[in-house]
Amino acid sequence: MFKVHAVATVNLPKLLREMPKAELHIHIEGSLEPELIFALAERNGVKLPYANVEALRAAYAFTNLQSFLDIYYAGASVLLHEQDFYDMAWAYLQRAAADHVVHTEIFFDPQTHTERGVPMATVINGLHRACADAQTQLGVSAQLILCFLRHLSEEAALHTFQEALPFKDKFIGVGLDSSEVGHPPEKFKNVFALAHAHGLHLVAHAGEEGPPAYMWSALDVLRVERIDHGVQAVHDAALMARLAKDRTPLTVCPLSNQKLCVFPDLKDHNIGQLLDAGLCVTINSDDPAYFGGYINDNFVQTFEAAGLTAQHAYVLARNSFEASFVTEAQRQKWIHELKLCFERFAEGDH
Numbered sequence: 616m617f618k619v620h621a622v623a624t625v626n627l628p629k630l631l632r633e634m635p636k637a638e639l640h641i642h643i644e645g646s647l648e649p650e651l652i653f654a655l656a657e658r659n660g661v662k663l664p665y666a667n668v669e670a671l672r673a674a675y676a677f678t679n680l681q682s683f684l685d686i687y688y689a690g691a692s693v694l695l696h697e698q699d700f701y702d703m704a705w706a707y708l709q710r711a712a713a714d715h716v717v718h719t720e721i722f723f724d725p726q727t728h729t730e731r732g733v734p735m736a737t738v739i740n741g742l743h744r745a746c747a748d749a750q751t752q753l754g755v756s757a758q759l760i761l762c763f764l765r766h767l768s769e770e771a772a773l774h775t776f777q778e779a780l781p782f783k784d785k786f787i788g789v790g791l792d793s794s795e796v797g798h799p800p801e802k803f804k805n806v807f808a809l810a811h812a813h814g815l816h817l818v819a820h821a822g823e824e825g826p827p828a829y830m831w832s833a834l835d836v837l838r839v840e841r842i843d844h845g846v847q848a849v850h851d852a853a854l855m856a857r858l859a860k861d862r863t864p865l866t867v868c869p870l871s872n873q874k875l876c877v878f879p880d881l882k883d884h885n886i887g888q889l890l891d892a893g894l895c896v897t898i899n900s901d902d903p904a905y906f907g908g909y910i911n912d913n914f915v916q917t918f919e920a921a922g923l924t925a926q927h928a929y930v931l932a933r934n935s936f937e938a939s940f941v942t943e944a945q946r947q948k949w950i951h952e953l954k955l956c957f958e959r960f961a962e963g964d965h
């Protein structure tokens with residue numbers, strides 16, 4: 616492992632902000648800022664149950680996952696046309712580029728839109744066009760992961776998957792999100808097996824609010840390659856050992872966990888414990904417009920609260936590339952650039 620001795624005295628927030636990184640847990644509908652929600656509502660003639668941006672923002676006081684999801688789905692109701700999906704994704708991708716995100720794997724929730732009568736083509740083509748433009752105009756590599764809503768049935772997920780298959784070249788994997796407790800991963804065994812047979816990558820939210828048993832079934836029934844959140848793993852020593860041995864990545868989202876009261880405060884977050892146990896932990900924003908920060912805000916605030924170091928910064932950024940679904944050659948190129956960045960800081964560029 617590359618050792619970060621010489622950067623012990625660096626300006627850590629600057630290093631965190633400027634180091635190259637991958638973001639692997641971002642719901643594109645969760646990047647919709649209140650200003651854009653109101654602009655799209657106006658453009659599309661959609662009536663919102665909030666008087667203005669301030670009133671909407673004031674409603675962002677969550678007590679758990681469900682209290683957030685209710686507002687998150689309401690916000691997504693302004694998305695109707697392909698350009699709306701493009702504009703939402705483009706706004707996020709510009710923010711990501713500013714945060715030195717060189718690669719991002721973006722979740723989207725097609726059922727939130729198709730259930731309202733928006734065609735699958737509208738959703739995927741708008742998002743995909745923004746991803747393609749991110750590569751050419753921002754130098755950011757961006758891929759899409761289609762998420763099934765776990766509060767709906769597996770039949771609905773299978774139907775959604777069939778609808779998305781004509782666009783299979785425009786997304787790289789499938790995931791599982793929405794209300795966790797009461798909707799264990801095994802409910803989606805068949806649709807994940809089908810997605811695997813189509814050569815897609817597999818991920819799932821598990822262990823955000825739900826028990827370690829949901830992480831076991833995500834691994835052993837769904838056969839996922841990464842677990843989204845996974846912070847409840849600390850309650851199961853055998854699970855921790857399994858995750859460490861297999862280096863199954865966890866896409867941790869500290870500000871999300873704080874805002875949804877998974878932990879009382881950022882200083883109570885268990886990211887230090889997960890890192891100390893040798894797990895392949897990454898830091899991500901989840902739903903940045905709702906949780907008060909994009910990826911760099913997550914890094915800076917978490918490092919301050921948990922007392923993490925430049926060595927942790929290197930490990931977390933390296934983990935983000937290790938955990939990403941890119942070619943080995945691409946992964947090594949970014950890890951090399953990460954090392955160069957740390958060497959620059961060690962030489963006094965701070």
Ligand code: HPA
Nearest residue numbers: 642792793794820901902
């Ligand atoms: O953190 C989350 N958990 C589950 N579903 C979600 N959909 C958006 N964000 C989340």
Ligand SMILES: [Zn+2]
Nearest residue numbers: 642792843901
């Ligand atoms: Zn999430």
